[in-house]
Amino acid sequence: MAETIIPKATAKRLPLYYRYLTFLANSGTTKVSSTELSEAVKVDSATIRRDFSYFGALGKRGYGYDVNDLIKFFKKILNQDRLTNVALVGVGNLGHALLNYNFRQANNIRISAGFDLNPEIAGTIQSGVPIYPMADMVEQLREQQIEIVILTVPTDAAQDITDDLVKAGIKGIMNFTPLRISVPSYVRVQNVDLATELQTLIYFLEHYGPTLKDADDAE
Amino acid sequence: MAETIIPKATAKRLPLYYRYLTFLANSGTTKVSSTELSEAVKVDSATIRRDFSYFGALGKRGYGYDVNDLIKFFKKILNQDRLTNVALVGVGNLGHALLNYNFRQANNIRISAGFDLNPEIAGTIQSGVPIYPMADMVEQLREQQIEIVILTVPTDAAQDITDDLVKAGIKGIMNFTPLRISVPSYVRVQNVDLATELQTLIYFLEHYGPTLKDADDAE
DNA sequence: GCAATATTGTGCAATATTTCGCTTTTCAAC
DNA sequence: GTTGAAAAGCGAAATATTGCACAATATTGC
Ligand SMILES: NC(=O)c1ccc[n+]([C@@H]2O[C@H](COP(=O)([O-])OP(=O)(O)OC[C@H]3O[C@@H](n4cnc5c(N)ncnc54)[C@H](O)[C@@H]3O)[C@@H](O)[C@H]2O)c1
Ligand SMILES: NC(=O)c1ccc[n+]([C@@H]2O[C@H](COP(=O)([O-])OP(=O)(O)OC[C@H]3O[C@@H](n4cnc5c(N)ncnc54)[C@H](O)[C@@H]3O)[C@@H](O)[C@H]2O)c1
Numbered sequence: 001m002a003e004t005i006i007p008k009a010t011a012k013r014l015p016l017y018y019r020y021l022t023f024l025a026n027s028g029t030t031k032v033s034s035t036e037l038s039e040a041v042k043v044d045s046a047t048i049r050r051d052f053s054y055f056g057a058l059g060k061r062g063y064g065y066d067v068n069d070l071i072k073f074f075k076k077i078l079n080q081d082r083l084t085n086v087a088l089v090g091v092g093n094l095g096h097a098l099l100n101y102n103f104r105q106a107n108n109i110r111i112s113a114g115f116d117l118n119p120e121i122a123g124t125i126q127s128g129v130p131i132y133p134m135a136d137m138v139e140q141l142r143e144q145q146i147e148i149v150i151l152t153v154p155t156d157a158a159q160d161i162t163d164d165l166v167k168a169g170i171k172g173i174m175n176f177t178p179l180r181i182s183v184p185s186y187v188r189v190q191n192v193d194l195a196t197e198l199q200t201l202i203y204f205l206e207h208y209g210p211t212l213k214d215a216d217d218a219e
Numbered sequence: 220m221a222e223t224i225i226p227k228a229t230a231k232r233l234p235l236y237y238r239y240l241t242f243l244a245n246s247g248t249t250k251v252s253s254t255e256l257s258e259a260v261k262v263d264s265a266t267i268r269r270d271f272s273y274f275g276a277l278g279k280r281g282y283g284y285d286v287n288d289l290i291k292f293f294k295k296i297l298n299q300d301r302l303t304n305v306a307l308v309g310v311g312n313l314g315h316a317l318l319n320y321n322f323r324q325a326n327n328i329r330i331s332a333g334f335d336l337n338p339e340i341a342g343t344i345q346s347g348v349p350i351y352p353m354a355d356m357v358e359q360l361r362e363q364q365i366e367i368v369i370l371t372v373p374t375d376a377a378q379d380i381t382d383d384l385v386k387a388g389i390k391g392i393m394n395f396t397p398l399r400i401s402v403p404s405y406v407r408v409q410n411v412d413l414a415t416e417l418q419t420l421i422y423f424l425e426h427y428g429p430t431l432k433d434a435d436d437a438e
Numbered sequence: 439g440c441a442a443t444a445t446t447g448t449g450c451a452a453t454a455t456t457t458c459g460c461t462t463t464t465c466a467a468c
Numbered sequence: 469g470t471t472g473a474a475a476a477g478c479g480a481a482a483t484a485t486t487g488c489a490c491a492a493t494a495t496t497g498c
Binding site for chain 2: 019093
């Protein structure tokens with residue numbers, strides 16, 4: 001399915017590059033060097049060149065990269081040329097914050113359905129997104145052919161709901177609960193463990209010297 | 220400052236282990252093997268043993284690890300034996316969700332001050348946390364000796380505010396904005412880039428075969 | 439058209455991390 | 469005690485990722 005096979009570490013940086021490139025394009029910049037990009041996204045310039053090189057020779061030696069060419073290229077690679085619908089399960093504190101965020105603008109992603117147990121929320125429309133009761137979840141996901149879900153339910157409920165999501169044919173879950181959910185191998189889970197990240201930050205501050213690079217990104 | 224020097228990858232997993240260990244302790248379990256842990260946290264058992272071994276021989280061959288011993292040990296390592304105060308800058312959608320979350324229960328972390336530009340919020344108390352106007356930020360951070368800040372402001376304001384945070388003596392920033400902020404080398408930034416992670420998930424679904432491990436954690 | 443300059447693309451070495459496979463130790467049962 | 473099974477600890481190989489350093493090549497100004 002993949003052209004060549006891109007290192008995972010590279011894949012994780014692509015959206016970052018893409019966002020900065022669109023920013024450059026919006027401010028009228030037409031060319032960019034790996035050194036300039038490096039400063040903006042805080043990734044070593046050699047790493048950027050290597051990352052790009054996996055996709056072929058996208059730049060011109062002695063000149064740099066054409067911003068619009070890169071955007072056109074990465075737009076396809078990153079599925080930014082079509083809208084991706086995702087669902088939100090658990091419309092509580094975090095869920096609401098995510099609902100209110102415009103993922104569409106920069107990422108062409110839309111939360112197109114929400115699900116919640118709470119009867120006061122289920123059946124309403126929040127920030128323009130219909131919230132369904134849990135009983136309708138599998139059916140709605142199937143019907144709307146949604147393959148990606150953001151999971152922001154209480155930890156206790158996470159595994160049971162996950163099992164239902166799998167039944168509904170979900171392919172990817174962005175999991176905000178601290179539970180490491182179990183899924184079949186064909187389902188991909190991206191854990192976003194905010195408390196852990198905060199603790200990791202504290203650990204680094206306590207145990208590592210002041211000058212140390214990276215440590216980034218939830219990973 | 221560090222005993223030995225723990226690989227970054229290991230450090231990132233410690234809070235995960237710690238959480239599961241406290242869960243085990245709460246349910247009355249007194250011993251655990253690397254294999255059992257492995258299933259719960261989805262980290263290879265050899266990796267877990269290696270991670271633990273950086274801190275010495277914490278287990279007993281043929282038996283496993285004593286849950287309470289491990290907890291006692293990691294509690295110190297992870298600063299869980301004392302309360303860590305952090306500040307929240309930008310009390311909007313995301314900020315509110317974080318304010319309402321009890322980091323103290325599992326992580327002994329507390330948001331003890333908030334800051335916001337909006338005069339309708341500044342001066343109030345939200346979820347038990349006083350919100351100050353931006354003009355008071357540097358002073359309050361210094362006074363309360365807060366070293367860690369969660370940054371949830373609009374992207375445009377992120378760099379300017381970061382510069383002030385650095386002036387206030389902040390050591391660590393958990394950055395929720397998509398901007399890669401610039402800081403001096405003695406300040407550590409942990410980026411939590413939700414939109415990017417969602418895009419990465421989509422990328423993996425499109426371009427990698429179904430069976431592939433890991434890719435986890437904002438990292 | 440030529441020289442000077444900028445900047446890519448990449449071989450390769452360095453570094454980081456994971457995983458295998460085996461040895462050693464401990465525990466539990468008899 | 470003795471024995472068998474379980475599981476840690478760890479050397480070393482495998483894998484993944486980064487970053488240096490430089491040759492190759494395009495661009496720009498003259
Ligand atoms: N809020 C944060 O800042 C934060 C930080 C770190 C981790 N988390 C994690 O994110 C998850 C959500 O946190 P939150 O603060 O939004 O919680 P919340 O309690 O505010 O929201 C949970 C939502 O899920 C709904 N819900 C409860 N049981 C359900 C079920 N069985 N099926 C469907 N919906 C159900 C509730 O009605 C509620 O709307 C939790 O696992 C939490 O640990 C949150
Ligand atoms: N909400 C999400 O789900 C989400 C998702 C991905 C990324 N983010 C990022 O997180 C950040 C915050 O998002 P949000 O949705 O909470 O935004 P928001 O607009 O709801 O909240 C921002 C808050 O910052 C305050 N603010 C504005 N300018 C300020 C300044 N100069 N100084 C101090 N405070 C100021 C505002 O009053 C507001 O309370 C943004 O950078 C956004 O891109 C949010």
